[in-house]
Ligand SMILES: Nc1ncnc2c1ncn2[C@@H]1O[C@H](COP(=O)(O)OP(=O)(O)O)[C@@H](O)[C@H]1O
């Protein structure tokens with residue numbers, strides 16, 4: 337599989353009036369096309385910063401980020417960003433919400449719009465196209481947010497703790513849901529989470545970060561059965577083993 | 591409508607209770623006005639209070655009748671309405687535009703912020719003499735007064751509304767490659783619509799204050815003029831009648847804005 341994303345010795349500091357906040361130190365990793373990669377680490381360690389860098393929203397102080405063999409300098413349509421909360425606009429219907437990225441990129445292609453609508457149909461939002469976000473459940477809203485992210489047909493999805501705002505039951509179900517859509521659409525994904533189980537259940541590869549200023553603690557390749565859904569994988573024998581290893585690593589470090 | 595069919599007895603009772611309470615509140619509202627005006631009328635009839643100084647409901651109605659009969663009421667109402675509306679619209683347009691510029695350029699915002707704070711604290715009536723020198727003894731001065739009273743509040747309310755827009759949503763749009771204009775039109779403006787409507791509500795009140803103050807300072811016609819004139823020639827009937835008309839006009843205008851609010855804010 338070819339490498340789609342590469343971080344090369346990336347360092348980043350935030351500058352505030354109270355001083356310089358070093359966030360990332362010498363972070364390097366690779367993501368291959370079709371992979372599902374998680375980034376875990378304690379809260380405030382710089383996980384969101386990594387995604388913002390990949391999305392081209394901020395620039396690294398040192399190092400570079402290469403996506404599809406080009407250095408990332410500004411936001412790219414081929415990268416979709418999904419945030420912790422669904423951030424659907426309450427004054428837009430679900431249909432208008434998922435078309436938003438197309439409007440922003442001034443894509444007037446009718447066939448693209450049709451494909452986006454068919455995504456809504458395919459993933460259970462057919463009857464809610466004309467509904468407003470307030471009328472949907474948390475899980476459905478997150479699904480709508482995912483379809484919005486998919487509307488410009490990106491190669492890479494960045495997911496910033498997309499389930500953490502949901503209650504535990506819903507979280508497991510929506511995680512399964514989102515995972516299956518991502519796999520179904522053959523997308524590459526980088527998921528940021530502070531939930532070790534979630535990372536093991538979904539990922540091919542887990543990047544564990546130290547506390548701030550973060551560098552890479554360990555890159556762990558999971559050995560669970562990838563044909564299973566995330567929920568099923570939690571019962572896999574390797575799940576517990578991996579959990580323990582990561583748990584100890586993160587605790588020893590922090 | 592499924593719930594309607596299944597409405598239990600308790601639900602029906604509950605709804606009935608709410609309805610009863612509403613009727614009770616409405617009756618009391620009317621009753622208070624009736625008692626107030628009734629006692630007032632009675633007290634002047636029995637000469638407990640001086641009708642010449644305090645006027646009375648019947649005198650007020652008579653005065654309004656006279657104003658209607660000689661047609662002068664329309665002129666006065668129209669004048670004040672025009673001043674208020676013109677000041678209101680100007681203040682809304684200018685205030686919102688300045689707030690937009692403040693949102694667009696952070697430096698511009700920082701630079702003019704202290705001026706806005708000072709102007710906000712300044713009683714606008716203090717500028718009356720200057721305004722009259724600049725705009726003359728007439729309707730333009732009054733429109734400007736109404737404008738001035740409402741414009742600062744508009745600017746402050748609107749810029750706060752624009753800035754309250756969630757940062758995470760801005761980040762989301764940026765990640766889609768949105769430019770500043772797109773962030774403004776797709777996110778900041780629509781999300782500020784509720785603020786804008788509540789700002790209109792405040793502005794209506796502000797513009798009334800401004801136009802009446804303006805008429806107190808310099809005018810030949812208008813409701814504010816009638817009030818001042820009535821006071822000067824000791825026609826308290828005229829003062830009271832004009833005040834009552836002013837209450838009605840302000841109430842109607844507020845109701846119109848509230849109606850607009852209901853129409854526009856369904857989705858928020
Ligand atoms: N815009 C910013 N300005 C200053 N400091 C920031 C900014 N964004 C993040 N930080 C700081 O950088 C660190 C990493 O933040 P973040 O990437 O959001 O962490 P995480 O997503 O892992 O919780 C935190 O300590 C945070 O306070």
Ligand SMILES: [Mg+2]
Nearest residue numbers: 383384385496
């Ligand atoms: Mg974060």
